[in-house]
Amino acid sequence: MxxxxxxxxxxxxxxxxxxxxxxxxxxxxxxxxxxxEIARESGYAPKPRAASSExxxxxxxxxxxxxxxxxxxxxxxxxxxxxxxxxxxxxxxxxxxxxxxxxxxxxxxxxxxxxxxxxxxxxxxxxxxxxxxxxxxxxxxxxxxxxxxxxxxxxxxxxxxxxxxNNVMGAYQAGEHLCRSGHREIGYIASNVRIHNFDERREGFEQALRDNDLTLSPEHTFAVAPTMISSQEDLKAHLKLYLEPGRRLPTALFCECDYIAIRTLKTLTELGVRVPEQVSVVGFDNITESQIVSPELTTIHVEKxxxxxxxxxxxxxxxxxxxxxxxxxxxxxxxxxxxxxxxx
Missing domain, CATH: 3.40.50.2300 (Response regulator)
Structure with a gap:
C-alpha cells in the first residue's frame, strides 16, 4: 500500500x-x-526519504x-x-x-x-x-x-x-528574590495538572521561604490549568472568591510556569489589581511571550x-x-x- x-x-x-x-x-x-489506524491495519511502514543526496x-x-x-x-x-x-x-x-x-x-x-x-x-x-x-x-x-x-x-x-x-534552583531563585525584595506575604499559583517539574519547583520555592523564616500559607495557594489556551475564568473565580470576605491578595505571587503567570497578569488587570504596584508576579521558563505582555514578566530563564x-x-x-x-x-x-x- x-x-x-x-x-x-x-x-x-x-x-x-x-x-x-x-x-x-x-x-x-x-x-x-x-x-x-489505516496504516497499521494495512501494515504500511514508511521509510524516511532524503530530498536530495546531500x-x-x-x-x-x-x-x-x-x-x-x-x-x-x-x-x-x-x-x-x-x-x-x-x-x-x-x-x-x-x-x-x-x-x-x-x-x-x-x-x-x-x-x-x-x-x-x-x-x-x-x-x-x-x-x-x-x-x-x-x-x-x-x-x-x-x-x-x-x-x-x-x-x-x-x-x-x-x-x-x-x-x-534544575527546577529546584530556579524556583529557589524566584523565592529568594521576592524575600530579598521585602515581601512577607507571598502566594503560589500552581498547576492543577501535576508533573515532576512542578513538584520540584514547589520544593525549591518552599525551601527559599524557609531559609527566609517564611512559610507558604494554604490560603495563599491557588491551582489552575497550566496551558496558554486555558481560559482565565477559572483563575478569576479563584481570586474573586478569595477577595470576597475583604481580604487582600499577597504582595507577590509565584507561578509554576509562564503560561500561568501571563494569565495571572491579565486576570489581575481585569480585577483592577495593579502589577507590580499592588502585586508582584514571577513566572518560570522565560518563553518569548514573557516579553510581549505588559508589564514584561519577571521569570526564570531555562537554558533551552x-x-x-x-x-x-x-x-x-x-x-x-x-x-x-x-x-x-x-x-x-x-x-x-x-x-x-x-x-x-
Whole structure:
C-alpha cells in the first residue's frame, strides 16, 4: 500500500497523510488517528526519504506523548516546546543528522508504542519526558532500545540518559528574590495538572521561604490549568472568591510556569489589581511571550538551547561510541528581572 492509497481510504490529502505519519502538526487529532489506524491495519511502514543526496543518511526521532493537560496535540505551537525543538533541529543539522517526528496520544499508549517500535527507522530517540511517569519511560526505553535520551524530566533511579531543568534552583531563585525584595506575604499559583517539574519547583520555592523564616500559607495557594489556551475564568473565580470576605491578595505571587503567570497578569488587570504596584508576579521558563505582555514578566530563564544540545550529543554518543554509562544532567537556570516585580 502507498501513501496515495492511505489518503484515498482516509478521505484526506497525501500531505495530510505525510503529516500524520511524521508526527508533525497541521492536522486534527481525529485525522491523525484515522490515518494511523489505516496504516497499521494495512501494515504500511514508511521509510524516511532524503530530498536530495546531500541530506544526512542518519536520523534521530523526536518522540512525544501528548495529553490534554501539559503536552498538547499541537505541542509544536506551545512556546516552550517550539523553542526547544528549534534548537534540537539546529543541533541535529550541525552533527549531520536529520530529525523525524513521532507523536502518540496517551490514550493509545500501549498500542502505539508497539507500532513505533515495529517501524522505528531512526538511529536514536530523543523522548520528550515532560508529562511522563517512571513506569511509562521504562516501558518506552525497553521497547525502543538503548539509544535514547529523556529530555525535560529526570528520575534518578532509572538507568537512562536524562537532560532536565534544575527546577529546584530556579524556583529557589524566584523565592529568594521576592524575600530579598521585602515581601512577607507571598502566594503560589500552581498547576492543577501535576508533573515532576512542578513538584520540584514547589520544593525549591518552599525551601527559599524557609531559609527566609517564611512559610507558604494554604490560603495563599491557588491551582489552575497550566496551558496558554486555558481560559482565565477559572483563575478569576479563584481570586474573586478569595477577595470576597475583604481580604487582600499577597504582595507577590509565584507561578509554576509562564503560561500561568501571563494569565495571572491579565486576570489581575481585569480585577483592577495593579502589577507590580499592588502585586508582584514571577513566572518560570522565560518563553518569548514573557516579553510581549505588559508589564514584561519577571521569570526564570531555562537554558533551552543548552538542554537541546546536550540531548542530541548524548544520543549521538550512544549511537557512535556505544557508550553504556548513563548520564543525568540538570541544567542550571537564570533569574530574569523585568517590570512585573518591585520591592514591597
Amino acid at each position: 502507498k501513501m496515495d492509497d492511505i489518503a484515498r481510504l482516509a478521505g484526506v490529502s497525501k500531505s495530510a497523510v505525510s503529516l500524520a505519519l511524521s508526527g508533525k502538526p497541521g492536522i486534527s487529532a481525529e485525522t491523525r488517528e484515522r490515518v494511523l 541530506l544526512p543518511s542518519r536520523s534521530l526521532s523526536f518522540l512525544v506523548f501528548t495529553n490534554a493537560g501539559i503536552v498538547l496535540e499541537e505541542y509544536y505551537q506551545q512556546p516552550f516546546f517550539r523553542e526547544l525543538i528549534h534548537y534540537i533541529e539546529d543541533r541535529c543539522r550541525s552533527k549531520g543528522y536529520s530529525l523525524l517526528f513521532s507523536t502518540v496520544n496517551m490514550n493509545h499508549f500501549d498500542r502505539d508504542i508497539r507500532s513505533i517500535a515495529e517501524i522505528q527507522q531512526s538511529d536514536g530517540v530523543i523522548l520528550l519526558g515532560t508529562n511522563l511517569h517512571p513506569h511509562e519511560i521504562t516501558e518506552i526505553a525497553e521497547r525502543l532500545g538503548p539509544q535514547l535520551v529523556v529530555l525535560d524530566n529526570c528520575f534518578d533511579t532509572l538507568p537512562l540518559h536524562f537532560v532536565a531543568i 538551547k543548552r538542554m537541546a544540545q546536550l540531548a542530541v550529543d548524548l544520543v549521538i554518543e550512544s549511537i557512535e561510541l556505544g557508550e553504556e554509562t548513563h548520564t543525568k544532567i540538570r541544567v542550571d537556570t537564570r533569574f530574569i528581572e523585568r517590570s512585573s516585580t518591585k520591592k514591597a
